[in-house]
Amino acid sequence: MQRPGKGKTPRRPGPKKASNTERDPVGVYCRIRPLGSEDEECCVEMISSTTIQLHAPDGLKANRNGEYKETQYSFKKVFGINTTQLELFEDVAKPLVEDLIHCKNGLLFTYGVTGSGKTFTMTGSPGEGGLLPRSLDMIFNSIGPFQAKRFVFKPDDKNGMEIQSQVDALLERQKRDSQQAVPKTPSSRQKPDPEFADMISPDEACKSENVDEDGCYGVFVSYIEIYNNYIYDLLEDAPYDPIRPKPPQSKILREDQNHNMYVAGCTEVEVKSTEEAFEVFWKGQKKRRIANTQLNRESSRSHSVFTIKLAQAPLDADGDHILQDKNQVNVSQLCLVDLAGSERTNRTRAEGSRLREAGNINQSLMTLRTCIEVLRENQMCGTNKMVPYRDSKVTHLFKNYFDGEGKVRMIVCVNPNADDYEETVLVMRFAEMTQEVEVARPVDRPICGLAPGRRHRNQAFRDELSRRLEERGGPSNAVDDRVLMTQLIESLPDLPTCELVDPADDQTLPRMIEVLERRHQIRQMMTEQFNKTANTVKSMLQQFDSQLSAKDYFLHDQQSKLNEKDKVILSQKTEIERLEKKSKTLEYKIDILQKTTDMYEQDKRALQQELETREHRLQSELSERKRMEQRMQGAVTDTRLKWEKECERRVNAKQLEMQNKLWVKDEKLKQLKAIVTESSSGGSAPTERPEKPERPSRERDRNIQQKRSPSPSPLPKALPVHPKHRRSHSAGGEKWVDHKPPSNLELDTVMQPIIPNAIKVSTPSEKALSKCHKYVLRHQELASDGEIETKLIKGDVFKTRSGGQAVQFTDIETLKQVCPLAPSRKRRSGSAEGPAEVEDIENRAPAASTNSSHGYQKRRKP
Structure with missing residues (x-):
């Protein structure tokens, strides 16, 4: 297809596939139908037998500013309005x-x-x-x-x-x-x-x-x-249902x-x-x-x-x-x-x-x-x-x-009416594109390699044979008899296969019966033909006998031949009967063998299905056993890891507990030694020495002072008790004495106590206490649930009347790390809150969060 205004659409260069297959373009034809009425505007004009031209309607030209122009399209052939159906058929179909x-x-x-x-x-x-x-x-x-x-x-x-x-x-x-x-x-x-x-x-x-x-x-x-x-x-x-018709x-x-x-x-x-x-x-x-x-x-x-x-x-x-x-x-x-x-x-x-x-x-x-x-x-x-x-x-x-x-092949039908102009342009463009597509040319397929003219020669032979028979009035000589007998023998149909594949087969036996009947009919025709030929020969012999007695020997010879033929025919009949009986016997045996084979096949399929079921069950059991083994191995591994962690935690806790007890005993021995030393020194001025804070009890302090001094001395005025605060005083700008015993363990808690302006000591000294206003003791112990908790025991440092240093404890903050997998234990009563009295402050139970207890003081006397 070609547009004269623009020329043929150019082919874009590109690599083409090498192929030996011959290709032909798609054949595109165009047929123009007549207008419906004379007053309709026509937009299609046939220029030649292969080209048409489209004219845009005047209204479209005015509205589109000349966008639609007169365009020509070429086809393999164009059929005008006067083309008959026969002409179109001869060229296309x-x-x-x-x-x-x-x-x-x-x-x-x-x-x-x-x-x-x-x-x-x-x-x-x-x-x-x-x-x-x-x-x-x-x-x-x-x-x-x-x-x-x-x-x-x-x-x-x-x-x-x-x-x-x-x-x-x-x-x-x-x-x-x-x-x-x-x-x-x-x-x-x-x-x-x-x-x-x-x-x-x-x-x-x-x-x-x-x-x-x-x-x-x-x-x-x-x-x-x-x-x-x-x-x-x-x-x-x-099936048609007039009441409830079904859709196709x-x-x-x-x-x-x-x-x-x-x-x-x-x-x-x-x-x-x-x-x-x-x-x-x-x-x-x-x-x-x-x-x-x-x-x-x-x-x-x-x-x-x-x-x-x-x-x-x-x-x-x-x-x-x-x-x-x-x-x-x-x-x-x-x-x-x-x-x-x-x-x-x-x-x-x-x-x-x-x-x-x-x-x-x-x-x-x-x-x-x-x-x-x-x-x-x-x-x-x-x-x-x-x-x-x-x-x-x-x-x-x-x-x-x-x-x-x-x-x-494609026939593009065009309505020249101007109302269809826009649709016709689209159809023309599609036809132009289709004409450039190439399709592989089909290859000739020969039917058979046999010699041609077989049907014609066979028909000609039959016609010639019929003509000769008509001329002679029937089969009058041995040659014609031999030809007819040969044709009858060749027309005997072959026995079809008698193998019964299916017990319900209802086609094999009827097919066999039909073939045998046809063979029997042909044999009857052969017998009739033979009898007819024999009768003809007998009549001819009788005529020859009446005319020429010299031909008696010949007739006798012919009769003997005829008798021999009769014997051959009888023997053939006997053989046919024997073969038919044998065929029936074989068919019966085949039927029995087929039934036996079907029984064996059914048993085989049943056993095979049972074997497959058992194999499937065995595979399921093996897979289930493997899954159980994997689950047990996982459970054993998890349990072993859990108990290893638990044992390690308990060993660490026990070590910490024993270290705390040993530290308490050492502190008590140091206090006892200090008391003995003070008693033996008399009225000498004691040197202020920090000690581990004991239970915040005023009676205990008075008992200790009575033991230290041989004569009773008046107690100092009660120190002021600081009120409780909602937040720790450690956030202030005072100087602190950070007392951290060397036996403490480092915990991986997120919140760690950070004290600015602090002097870190492992053993408190008078020099450190004299420089600071606050005192904090980091103490670790084993809680009732087996976890380690850290307590920050805070207090104020002030000078005593005798020139020493005294510490008044005001707050206790508790830090605790809890394992979510550890079993929960009941909290012992009186172990977490308040200033409840226990044997020693190092053995008190922890609280779940930072708690404040009542203030108590620990004073050092000269």
Whole structure:
């Protein structure tokens, strides 16, 4: 396709794949329909047999500022308004039918806007048959004398064909005739439309002259529609329920062994004449979905696909019977597609279901355009982009044709009305792009390697034999008798296989009986022929005996030969009876062996199933045991780690407890030593020395002072007790004495006591106390729940009247680290809060948070 204003679309350079396959472009044709009325404005002009020109309407030119200009498009051929259906068929569809007869596939589809004449082009009208009826008529005119009997070819439901013997085909014909005697649904009683009987006149009949006469043919047709992206079978006879009618079931697409797409479960009807094919087509046509829109009174709301499948099989070497070989069957098909019209919903004023139908139609046509664009880009630029065939059922069904399975032809139908100008421009652009896509050329497939003309020679031999018999008045000599006897012997059918695979097989025995009956009939014909020949010979001998007595010896010789023949025939009959008895005996034995084999097979399957069940159970038990072992190992590991941690914690706590006790004893011994030293020194001035704070009890202080002094001395005034504070005084700016015994353990708590301006000592001294105003003692002990807690015992340092240093304890802060996995223990009463009296301050139970106790003091006396 070419635009003179802009020139042909240039091909973009790119690497092309090296391939020896010859390729042909997609054949795109254009057909212009006549205007509906004379007052309509025309926008399409046919310039030549291959070029058309589009004129933009005046209104569009004024509104678009000259955007739409006169544009020319070129096609393979353009058909004007005066083109007949026959001319269109001979140029477009007839080559595809020729290829179909020569085992090549083909695809023909019509494309255009709604009301452009697509359905008329494909179907036609009475007296003006379209492409579809003319294709069927040409097929049957070409292969009519060479068609096989019905049901010799049988679809295998996998997009292939099987060949049945003449006996099986006869049985199936009888079965089908008995089923069709009682109509199932009202649709089966429908008669074909009488208007379709005179679609094609006898003068317009076409026929192919290059038909292989040494083959047999069978024609199968199927008719589907793609509606809302669902596939429905238009030839399916569903049970009809007038009370609760059921909607038709959608079909699915599958891929056969040759990677060709087909509709699974689609009805394929074998037809033997053009009239029968018309009847099948019209039966499906009445089920097709059409609706009345603003653009067309009977607008197609779905894409229809009518498939003609031609099966071909060669004859045997004698030219009498079809070869019973599935590999020798060639199946070719021609798909005639009537696409629904692309339309704009604002023009059709569609609503509800009509709007949804239009949306699905436009979506499927858009997918077709996208696939063509990607194919064109891959071929021109050497890219390898994935073609989105699966986005629509239409493109997915015909992907094999675009990949090189057969010829592709498209007829672009154009309505010259100016109202369709914008849609027509889009159609022209799509046709221009489609014409640049190339499809691989199909390869010729030979039918069989046998010598041609077998059927013709066989028929000529039969005609010559009949002529000679008529001239002689019957078989009058030994040569004719020998020829007839030979023909009868050769016509004996071969015994079919008598192997019974299934006990419920109801075909093998009837088939065997039918063959034996035919053999018996032929034997009777041989006997009759022989008797007739013998009688003729006897009459001739009698005539010769009456005329010439010299021929007695000859007659006697002939009689002896006749007797020998009778003996041979008797011996043959005896042998046949013996063989028949042997055949029956073997059949009985085969039946017994088959039953025994079936019993053994059942036992084998039962034992195998039991073995598999036990193996599965054993595997389950082993896996369950492994899981139990893993869980036990995990539990043992967790328990071991837990107890190791618990033992380590208890050992640390016990060590701390023993260190605290040892420290308390050492402090007590030091105090006792100091008391003894003070008592022995008399009234000498004591040196102030810090001691470990004891229990905050005033009676205890008085008892200690009485022991230290031989004579009672008056107690000093009570020191002021500092009130409790909500926050620790350690945050102030005073100087502190940070007393941290060396036996303390470092804990990994987040909150650590940090005291600024502090003098850290491990043993308190008078020098340190004289420089500071605050005193804090870090004390660790084992709590009742087994955890280590740290207490900060705080106090004020002041000078005594005797010149020493005294400490008045005011607060106790407790820091504690608790293990969440450790078992909880009950708190002992009187161990956490208040100034409860215990044996020693180092052994008091901790509190859960920082607590303040009543103040108590510890004084050092001279």
